[in-house]
Amino acid sequence: MTKDKFYNLILKFYLFFIFVFIFTPIAFSIIFSFNSQRFPTIPLGNFSIEWYIKIFNDAEIWQAAINSVVVSSITCLIATFLGFCTAYSDYRYRFKFKGIYLALVLLPPTIPLIILALAMLAWLSKIGMSGQLWSIICAHSVLTAPFAMAIIRLRLNQMDPDLEAASWNLGGSEWDTMRNVILPYCRPAIISSLCLTAAVSFDEFAISWFVSGLNKTVPVIILEIVQGNIDPQVNAIGTFVFFTSITLVITAQIFFLTWQMKGKK
């Protein structure tokens, strides 16, 4: 017993340090975003929202923010739709080469981002679609659809297979059943997937940087600012990005966990 407690304690410390390691830089970034001094040094200067005012008045940053919001919100819709379709086809049908089909669908996140980005750039410029917002949306949908599929598939696997048949049995056509049984049943997974794919798209840098052309998203503009000089504006932008992403991810988690609990009951 005491031995168990001892190991338990060590593991808890370990976990604690991982969180410290991950969140300290972010915390400092947030702290420095309210610091009046130009250079991130300790002791801190005065409290100031100077950098926030600066980015608020910067048209280029505004444009990047709008781009990011447009890209991630359209991406999450497309990715979730594609993810739902593949997950449902996996749930519902048995066919030859299904294993290969699923492997192909799940492939994109396993390819190094830089390679995926280069390939996207080469392909999109070949068909004359590079350098537009749509190019980023396309590329991000490819990248995030597998996440959507994984989440929705998990949910469908929990479903009593009789539910679908029960709906047909009560006079529901396949389409009625999709609308009145499958979609309502998958609702928490769909919301979770929308949030998560939006978060991934919102944060994604490599692909955006390659295919965006002149349409910069937030991560791209952060890099540009950092490349130029040390500018505390980055901390302010970073703070915004962090809170947007964490909100989306936590929302996704809440929906995911509540249904997991319900499933176990």
Add this chain to the structure above:
Amino acid sequence: MTYPLVSFKNVTKNFGKMNAVTNLNFEIDKGEFLAIMGPSGCGKTTTLRMLAGLENPSSGEIRFNNRLMNNVKPHERDTPLVWQSLALFPFLNVQENVEFGLKMRGVSSKTRQKKSLEWLEKLEVRELAKRDISTLSGGQKQRVALARSLVMEPEILLLDEPLSALDAHLVIRMQAVLTQLQKELGITFVYVTHSQSEAFAMANRVIIMNVGEISQIGKPKDIYRSPANQFVAEFVGRNNILSGKVYDIKSKIAFIKTNSGNYNFEIIDKNIELGHTLNYIISADLMNFSLVKPKNSNIVNCKLISEEYIGSMVTLFLESVDGTEFKIQMQEREYSKLNIQNGEKYWLSWSKKNVHTLKKD
């Protein structure tokens, strides 16, 4: 010409190389309570799923009122099913579940509400209308599932082992509810089960299935008293099954030689000749028990091995000298008066009128 409500003609269903059911031929009449019974894997559920259109026959014809139904989709049929898993929609409340079928049929929301409440009332669960499915007990879910199917007001209701998840005392209550409903509504019930007590308690007619084929169709009593073959004799009830050869026939009384002794029986409507090998069957509840040797021609001396109580009935398991097992059923009240003990020897006897025989091939 009038047609039966449902008819199966040479219906066979294969899943790949697996043969689920073979050559089913039977009819279902309007207003009857039909039970399809058999051990698991006998094809009874496949038969029911074909009625609902969830499986299509590989060959043969299924007709409803003489209309060929083979390729009619499930949602184009009016054959609501009460599922073994109940399959209630977890994201809808009780009333919405009951309304589901009507909604699919395009019934107006006002009528839907009225009808669903009516049926919940009939099944005595109206007060649960707004409750979440996950908050209901097993028995309540059962009633909601029934209401959801019956609200469609079908000609035929299919039930797939609906009581298998319930506690024993609830099973008895739900049996009464189902029998009552079926009589009241005059709807045809097709009830699939592996439980003999459920089938025999409720059904007017029973189909016994084994490895994808029909073993016997008949009234519960006929199946119980005159099983058509050895499978049915073993599957249904507590039968003593001996096997032997006819060695003498004297004016409608046949004599048979078995391992545990020589016995006789009355020949009724059967063609029995000298030298036939027969299964000689006596139902456990038609056996007599005595402490002293009775004056009867069909007797056997046995050692008591064990007893089993089911309600007010007790089944005794005994063994004759040659090792054949015998079973006898009697009232517990009667049994306790006798003061008998395991390991002691007693006499069993039976009347030649109560013997059922099956010719062995």
